[in-house]
Amino acid sequence: MPGTLVLVRHGQSEWNLANRFTGWWDVGVTEKGEAEARAAGKLLKDKGVLPTLAFTSLQTRAIKTLHLALEECGRLWIPEVKDWRLNERHYGGLTGLDKQQTREKHGEEQVHIWRRSFDEPPPPIETGSEFDLSGDPRYAGIAVPAAESLKLTIERVLPYYQEAIEPKLAEGETVIVSAHGNSLRALVKHLSSISDDDITDLEIPTGQPIVYEFDADMRAGERYYLKDA
Numbered sequence: 001m002p003g004t005l006v007l008v009r010h011g012q013s014e015w016n017l018a019n020r021f022t023g024w025w026d027v028g029v030t031e032k033g034e035a036e037a038r039a040a041g042k043l044l045k046d047k048g049v050l051p052t053l054a055f056t057s058l059q060t061r062a063i064k065t066l067h068l069a070l071e072e073c074g075r076l077w078i079p080e081v082k083d084w085r086l087n088e089r090h091y092g093g094l095t096g097l098d099k100q101q102t103r104e105k106h107g108e109e110q111v112h113i114w115r116r117s118f119d120e121p122p123p124p125i126e127t128g129s130e131f132d133l134s135g136d137p138r139y140a141g142i143a144v145p146a147a148e149s150l151k152l153t154i155e156r157v158l159p160y161y162q163e164a165i166e167p168k169l170a171e172g173e174t175v176i177v178s179a180h181g182n183s184l185r186a187l188v189k190h191l192s193s194i195s196d197d198d199i200t201d202l203e204i205p206t207g208q209p210i211v212y213e214f215d216a217d218m219r220a221g222e223r224y225y226l227k228d229a
């Protein structure tokens, strides 16, 4: 019998709270974010959805959320795979900027396009600038993008899902993916067949497990929030 997929967006991050464009920049989770992660784990335990295999990004906020949730449901021991392809979309030259100040400078409409256009990437990050991560050892051997649209994010998340995660679901594993607003949009778009136009409006809440079950042909059923199950 095919397995179950649980998607969790990391708990509130320091820059979610500070309202700064984050992308690939590595920030921690706030106390509230930690509590959200533990609550996600408690929900998994209470509902009896116990992960057997975990996937996460190379970013601390997703890794930490995963660990806190797994600890809460007694599953810290399961195998775990970290991959850059589950990272948040790269915010390019906007990384580190205050979202409100950027609205005041460039206008509401432009900022909305940068945040929620399907295929228009934000301006590229300058090589050697404060938030350039191309020299970060965790990305050794990886071509760190200069900026990503949601479309470009999908182009690396989806093949990874199909190669690494889907086969494990087909084998019957209960897979938890702890990731980010846009890498999870990429997965939800695919699994729930959401159009390019509609996916950008879908807001994925922090620390709230989303569940998909699959039929024998590996077709995903309706997604639901575990809290509503």
Ligand SMILES: O=C(O)[C@@H](CO)OP(=O)(O)O
Binding pocket: 016, 020, 021, 022, 023, 024, 088, 091, 115, 181, 182
């Ligand atoms: O800053 C970011 O990296 C993301 C997620 O927090 O923001 P946005 O909501 O603009 O996609």
